[in-house]
Amino acid sequence: MPPPPPSRPSTRLLRSKEAIALTGLSRSSFYERQNPKSRYFDKTFPSPVQIGQSAMGYREDELDAWIASRPQKDR
Numbered sequence: 001m002p003p004p005p006p007s008r009p010s011t012r013l014l015r016s017k018e019a020i021a022l023t024g025l026s027r028s029s030f031y032e033r034q035n036p037k038s039r040y041f042d043k044t045f046p047s048p049v050q051i052g053q054s055a056m057g058y059r060e061d062e063l064d065a066w067i068a069s070r071p072q073k074d075r
Contacts, residue, residue: 013049013057022063044069 014022020030032040034047046062 012060013051014060014063015055015057016048019058019063022060023067 016030020027023030025033029040032038033042033045035041044066046058046066048056048058051057
């Protein structure tokens with residue numbers, strides 16, 4: 001019998017409200033990071049994925065990686 005396929009970690013798709021809470025950004029800052037015309041545009045910020053005809057979501061693993069890549073502020 002062949003070995004089972006390696007398990008792939010499942011990734012959750014977060015709606016905007018959850019993604020905003022996870023990043024700790026304000027709603028406006030969250031969307032400014034995605035707007036190429038904004039001076040706050042961040043090309044490393046995860047792009048949304050379409051999950052329905054008009055619904056968008058964000059991959060939790062990509063958001064976690066983006067958060068981990070941010071410099072930490074000393075307190």
